[in-house]
Amino acid sequence: MADEATNREAFRVQAEYSAAMDAPIVTRVCLSLGRVIDRTTATGRAVLDWPGDPVADAIVLRLMGGFHALHRSVADWGVSRVFRGELIDPTEVDVLIEEALQTHDAALLPWLDGPPQTNEAGRSAGLMTGLLHLAQRFGPKIELLEIGSSAGLNLLIDRYGFDLGGVRAGPDPAELSITPEWRGPPPPDVPIEIDSVRGVDIAPVDLIDDAAAERLAAYVWVDAIERQARIDTAIAMVRRYGVQLEAGDAADWVETRLAEPQAERVTRVLMHSVVWQYIPKSGRDRIRTAMASAGARAPAGKRLGWVMMEPNRDLHRHEVRVQGWPGETPMELVALTHAHGAWVEGLEPPYETRDYVMRGGGSVEA
Numbered sequence: 001m002a003d004e005a006t007n008r009e010a011f012r013v014q015a016e017y018s019a020a021m022d023a024p025i026v027t028r029v030c031l032s033l034g035r036v037i038d039r040t041t042a043t044g045r046a047v048l049d050w051p052g053d054p055v056a057d058a059i060v061l062r063l064m065g066g067f068h069a070l071h072r073s074v075a076d077w078g079v080s081r082v083f084r085g086e087l088i089d090p091t092e093v094d095v096l097i098e099e100a101l102q103t104h105d106a107a108l109l110p111w112l113d114g115p116p117q118t119n120e121a122g123r124s125a126g127l128m129t130g131l132l133h134l135a136q137r138f139g140p141k142i143e144l145l146e147i148g149s150s151a152g153l154n155l156l157i158d159r160y161g162f163d164l165g166g167v168r169a170g171p172d173p174a175e176l177s178i179t180p181e182w183r184g185p186p187p188p189d190v191p192i193e194i195d196s197v198r199g200v201d202i203a204p205v206d207l208i209d210d211a212a213a214e215r216l217a218a219y220v221w222v223d224a225i226e227r228q229a230r231i232d233t234a235i236a237m238v239r240r241y242g243v244q245l246e247a248g249d250a251a252d253w254v255e256t257r258l259a260e261p262q263a264e265r266v267t268r269v270l271m272h273s274v275v276w277q278y279i280p281k282s283g284r285d286r287i288r289t290a291m292a293s294a295g296a297r298a299p300a301g302k303r304l305g306w307v308m309m310e311p312n313r314d315l316h317r318h319e320v321r322v323q324g325w326p327g328e329t330p331m332e333l334v335a336l337t338h339a340h341g342a343w344v345e346g347l348e349p350p351y352e353t354r355d356y357v358m359r360g361g362g363s364v365e366a
Helices: 004-020 024-036 042-048 059-072 077-083 090-103 105-112 121-138 210-218 225-241 250-258 281-297
Strands: 141-147 161-164 167-169 181-183 193-201 244-247 267-273 304-312 317-325 332-337 343-346
Touching: 004 024, 004 042, 004 059, 024 059, 024 077, 024 090, 042 059, 042 105, 059 077, 059 090, 059 105, 059 210, 077 090, 090 105, 121 141, 121 161, 121 167, 121 225, 121 267, 121 304, 121 317, 121 332, 121 343, 141 250, 193 250, 210 225, 250 267, 250 281, 281 304, 281 317
Parallel strands: 141 193, 141 267, 181 343, 193 244, 267 304
Antiparallel strands: 161 167, 304 317, 317 332, 332 343
């Protein structure tokens, strides 16, 4: 169980991560909140008495979403001055952030009720990188199953256009083009055809609801101008085309989907990004067991794959790992990536082979 010192320290941890992600305004606000938050507000008491792991539970990002919402709705002139970068002096920032905690206590408190619904279309760059590795191994046709889909932005991966170090995938032209800074060797330059994309989330975000769409956008860091434009485009695409997104438990859903009939010469792929930390250990164990069991049964014509993009908090980066069946090759680390897809670094073989391990209990980005 955490204590007040640990919960307050989470703001410094988040600030360190935000600084590494080139987000100076978010960094400034996190540091200020860590200094000024106290027990005079219900929000402050909830944060300082947080019973769980404050980093794994992303309590700082929950509160940051609330503050960004105040800025986006022009509900607080002082907060907006800070979020526009007009004030950088720590003393001045502290005064305005402390005033906002007092004035908007009732509006900020509900942001602590659930984890951030961080949904970032830019993460599709890392996921597509992993999918290209599987397409090289098994052929172009892929059936995608995503867990932790949130609002379903990455369920549009078949509609996005990609330029990954000169390797192109997806429609051209595309309504949304994803072109990260590429480092290292490019991914396999092979054809890829995504036959279907389905997803599940324990609490899906319905983007037809304007309030839900605004809440999702509030979790995008104010420093990230390109991300804000991208999420607006992706939300519009979800509203236009729709996505196959269900509400449900990830482990239950994976077990059910893996038991369904599978087309010949189509690789069924489990895909996820920045969700593993939110699934209970029992659920993670069930998913691993289900994948290993289905993989052991996979004949040559019915392949199975796993692509994940999950955080390495210690190194302030995310790791793209891939595994495929039939085959004896363990999960391979094929690329590193920025949390929001700003850059992707392809790695050289031989790839590191081991299962993903959550370091430090969780992620500190949104």
